[in-house]
Ligand SMILES: Nc1ncnc2c1ncn2[C@@H]1O[C@H](COP(=O)(O)OP(=O)(O)O)[C@@H](O)[C@H]1O
């Protein structure tokens with residue numbers, strides 16, 4: 001069953017067109033890695049899927065049509081998003097930031113991610129619960145953004161370079177967490193250039209010239225595609 005289905009998505013910024021008809025899908029329990037050069041539109045695609053910038057084309061989350069809905073409605077339907085710039089509220093405490101993310105699962109299933117579950121996974125956050133978020137290191141803020149997204153119990157998670165600024169052992173912990181999420185049936189669309197993500201991914205999607213240039217198993221990525229688009 002598909003968690004996310006996208007057809008002919010076009011988007012950009014004002015007169016600047018970035019995406020010219022993107023087709024892709026992410027299954028339940030599938031981790032899809034979105035690759036492309038800097039500026040190829042990976043972040044733009046995630047923003048368009050979340051409804052943060054205007055887009056044409058069609059997108060569905062499970063059986064629900066997303067097209068035209070504002071971001072909060074998409075979140076309520078089960079779409080989670082961790083932006084590259086994290087969007088932490090700096091003056092609120094770590095705990096207050098986390099609580100802003102709390103939401104039951106859209107399908108009414110028991111919500112696996114509550115505060116206790118998240119704090120057990122992200123020990124550095126548990127240790128800094130009452131600190132203002134701006135006191136956290138970049139890596140800790142990255143964790144906070146991911147933890148907050150999980151508290152929304154999404155069925156499909158959009159992740160824009162979630163391991164940026166993390167120490168190597170925390171990168172490994174992030175990979176482990178994504179594996180756990182996938183095993184629990186969550187769909188994940190991940191933007192990440194480093195090799196750990198290719199080892200983890202079920203499929204890779206290569207974005208170039210505003211379209212999908214390749215889609216398939218990581219091992220099947222043709223050298224010519226890498227040379228031309230990565
Ligand atoms: N807020 C913005 N306003 C105008 N152009 C933007 C904005 N954000 C990104 N762009 C442009 O859109 C293109 C795609 O950017 P982006 O989606 O951030 O690429 P990626 O995440 O793959 O590196 C780039 O040419 C970039 O300069």
Ligand SMILES: [Mg+2]
Nearest residue numbers: 042043044084
């Ligand atoms: Mg980006």
